Amino acid sequence: MASAKPTPTDSDSLSSCLAQLTAAAREGLGGTKDTAINETPLGRALLALHTRHLKAAGGIERFRARGGLHPLLVLLRRASPAAADPAPSLAGPGSAPSSIQSAASAGPCPSPSSASLSTLDLVLSILADCCTERACRTEVRRLGGILSLVTILECGKTDSIQNRAARALGNLAMEAESCADIHSAGAVPLLIESLTAYQDSPCLQSVIRALGNLADSPQHRLALAQQGAVRPLAELLAAAPDPALTLALVRALLELSRGCSRACAEQLSLGGGLGPLVSLASHPKRTVRESAILILANLCAQDLVRPALGNAGGVEVLLGELQQRRGPGGAGPASQQPLVQAVCLLCREAINRARLRDAGGLELLMGLLRDPHASAWHPCVVAALERFFYDPGALGQLQALGLAPLLAGQLCGELGDEEEEGKEAASRDSPEERTPERVEARSFRSLGSQLISEGYAAGPEDISPDRSPERSWLVLGVAPDDWPTLRARPPCQRSEHRELGEMLLQNLTVQAESPFGVGVLTHLLLSGSPEDRVACALTLPFICRKPSLWRRLLLDQGGLRLLLSALTRPAPHPLFLFFAADSLSCLHSLMSPTVSPAPPPASPLDIDPPSPCHYEPLLGSAPSPAPDLHFLLDSGLRLPAQRAASSAASPFFRALLAGSFAEAQMDLVPLRDLSPSAAWPIMHHLHGCRGCGAALGPIPPPGQPLLGSEVEEALEAADRFLLPGLEEELEEAVGRIHLGSQGGPESVGEVFRLGRPRLAAHCARWILGPGQCPRKRALALVGLLEAAGEEAGPLTEALLAVVMGV
Known part of the structure; x- marks a missing residue:
């Protein structure tokens, strides 16, 4: 008969339970039978403690006051899977050793019995409950309980043991002194290992909570990140866990990202956590939503992650949250502070400035400047606005929002200094600045004076992007319509004009190849508006001379393809075609600087003397050798031929004249759909003529x-008669005549209309090769686009092949 379920008796009183606990600690676990834990005296005592006494009001305090922690920790060591030596006696608990190695020196962790595991489960649960009280945490630390827990964490490879050990360590970590001891005992690597070794959600929640509680100081947060605690948390978050696990993850990541270190930001990004955090920013549960938003704000302190954060949608999330908190009924200044700082930091990269501008960020920043309650943030906001200085569209918007009067009202006095961030917060667009004027440059006076000195304003009351000179014909130095007039000027004037253009272009190249310029160009090419992306691709060959840079931007990141696709859009602007032809020509010279340019095709008068003709001897009154075959054209014209020579020249004629077809036995072979003029070069080619004219x-x-x-x-x-050599000879002759010195830009489109890939390449070389004036290039490109029509693929491939030097 099954034993009856035990009922509470006097033997289950707190005194009796403590007596059983003390006895077990002195004598061992009371046998090795695989008996159910609730059927032994020790088991009943542990169950009573766990289910009744500690849960009663003041129960944990009474348990501690009556000395229950000491035998509990001794029992913990005895029940531990690592217990290989006799446990220390009750007489001398001592203090915690300095590391886990002394406890593990006995060898590998033995496999515990089921009775030991059951006891260990209960003991760990009781200890974790006790550690929710501050005095108990102090006592456990004094008695060396931290090292015992870390040892169990290393050797107890089951979900329940890991769960309860991590829960106890997480509770102990609520004390600063205990937190430091847990770090010193080597618990962090074991907790990190548990994140990937176990799948049980409650176990993972306890481990994650422990890691979050261990991030109680900047030093400990940095240590956790350097040991790799952040990436597995981010990977778990990206795996879309259950709601309880999600809550634990965002709480831990919020603690780990405070004062965000570079290691923390890098691991969170590499772990794929940015996208999930942006998604969780709209979570229905407030705790999850606000934690995710604050994590994103913390990450903005690191420049290496801000571009990726913007690409994931973090700019719009942070800006929207700040707008909401500043709205009617929004939160107070304290809750706005991290978001204001994050938005200002996001202004340091061009890719995020564009997102902020489009999402209403300029209006929000101007609102902060007008708000007297936000005066503490004004230096940070001014530094953010200063980043938009080279964005004419943003300056025009700021003028409309009243920037000029606001600056004028502040010019009489300086604002306070902007709060200094670490060097990791510096912009990804520009090199680190270390000038003495750095602090002063963040003031209203500095921003206003820059606007005036650059021509955007005649005075404090006049800020207008319309006053800037027309980012002029910088490359050519002259408008396309004036090009013929310029060519008619004396050479000295043209030289002066060219020197000015080259000087300006050189200055622009220096800026474009700086880290800041590379960031701006990369942003424009990858994330700008369609017009900005095309304009960037158009300009890159002129202003980027470093092979590694223009290869990365134009080839690896698709700038060249983008430019070529823009050419084939419906009705491109003539000015765009004018510059595009020159840009592609410039890129062609960059791609093949050591290859000598092919000479322009010659006119018929420039062609070398023709080679000897092998077909004419068949045409005389006394042909030699005598023809043994005639081809009959549709017009009735008979053309003499040699069967052997014709068969050897082409697989088509070999099958026709020497195979099993009827024509092999005929002396008069018809050739359909062929005019005499078209048949003439074919007859010559069949009989061995190459270059006879x-x-x-x-x-x-x-x-x-x-x-x-x-x-x-x-x-x-x-093509029909399988004569590729003749095709090439005919195409070369077309190129020599129509793309030579007698041909003009209008001939380029005519040649392209023949639809021959080799001739399309000839057309592209005519446009992109050296020696052509920009106006002729543009006219020829217009003709090519008209000839291509809607079938622009061959044109794009031809231009791409020539530019790449294929």
Whole structure:
């Protein structure tokens, strides 16, 4: 018969339970039988303590006052899986050793019995409950309980043991002295290991809570981050855990990110935590939502993570939260402070400034400047506004918001200094500044004087981006319409104009290749508006001369593809085409600086003397050798031929004339859909002529259309008859005639219309090669785009191949 369930009796009183606990501590665990824990005297005592006495009002204090912690910790050591030596006696508890190695020196952790595990579970639960009281935490630390818990954490490889040991350590970590001892005992690596070794949610919650409580000081937070505690937390958060685990994670990450260290920010980003945190910023549970927002605000202290944070949507989240807290019925200044600082720090990168500007950040910053209750934040806000100085659109918006009167009212006195951040907070766009004027540059006076000195304002009352000179024709030094006039000027005037343009371009190149300039260009290329992205790609070949830089921006990050795709959009602006042709030509010279440019195709008069003709001897009255075959055209014209030579020249004619077709036995073989002019170069090619001049026959002179002409027919026939050598010869002849000295920009489009890849490459080389004036380049590019029409793929590939030097 099954034993009856024990009922509370006098044997379960607190005195009896303490007596059983003391006896077990003195004598051991009372046998090694695998008996159920609740059927032994010690088991009943532990259950009574856990379920009744400690939960009663004042129960933990009575347990401590009557000396229960000492035998409990001795029993903890005896029940521990690492207990290999006899436990210390009750007479001398001593203090905690300095490290975990002394406890583990006996060898690997033995496998405990089920009775020991049950006892250990109960003892750990009781100890964790006791450690919720401050006096108990002090006593446990004095009795060496921290090292025992760390030893169990290392050896007790079950969910329940890890859960209860971590819970007890988490409670102990609420005391600063205990927190330091836990760090010194080596608990942090074991807790971090548990994050990946266990899947049980309650166990993970206890481990996560312990890590969060151990982040009680800047030194301890840094130690946790340096030991790798943040990344597994971020990875758990990215795995979309259950609600309870999510709450534990954001609470721990909030503690770890206070005064955010570089290691913390880097691990949180590498662990994929930025996106989940942005998503949790709209969580229905207030604690989760506010913790996620504050974590994002803390991360803004590190420049290395701010661009990625902006890409994940953090800018809009932080700005929206600050706007809400500053609205009617919003929170007080204390809750706004971390968000104000975060928004101001986000202004240090161009990629985030654009997001802030588009999301209403300028209005919010101006509102802070007008708010007398926000005066403590004014230096930080002014420094943030200063970052928008080179953004004409933002300056125009600030003028409309009343920046000029606000600056004028503040010019009579300086504001306080902006709070200094660590060097990690410095902008990712620009190099670190260490000038003595750095603090002064963050004042209203400095911002106003910069606006005036750069021409944006004639005085404090006049700030206008419209006064800036037209970011002028910097590259060419002249408007496209004035180019012919410039070419007519004396060489000395043209030289002066060119020197001025080159000087300005050199200065711009120096700025573009600085860390700040690289950041601006990268932001414009990857995250700017469509117009800004195209303009950046258009300008890059002129202002970037470092191969590593323009290769990264134009090739790896798609700037070249972006520029080429903009060319083929419907109705591009003529000025854009004017600059695009020059930009691509400049890039071509950068890509192949050591390759000698191909000479321009020659006119027919410049062609070398023709090679000997092998077909003409067949055409005379006494042909030698005598033809053994004639080809019959649709017009009725008979063309003499040699069967052996024709069969050897092409797989098509070999199969036709020497195979199993009827034509192999015929002396008069018809060739359909072929005019005499188109057949002429084919006959010459079949009989071994290479460069005899026959390929020039079907080509019309420059100025006449090629599409629908006899040369197009000849090209199609060469393709049909499998004569690739003739195709290449005909295409080369077309290029020499129409893209040579007698051809002009209008011929480029005509050649491209033939739809031949090699001729498309010839057209691209004509535009991008050296020696062409910008106006002719642009006109030729217009003709190419008109010829390409909606089928722009071949044109894009041809330009790309020529630019890349393929």
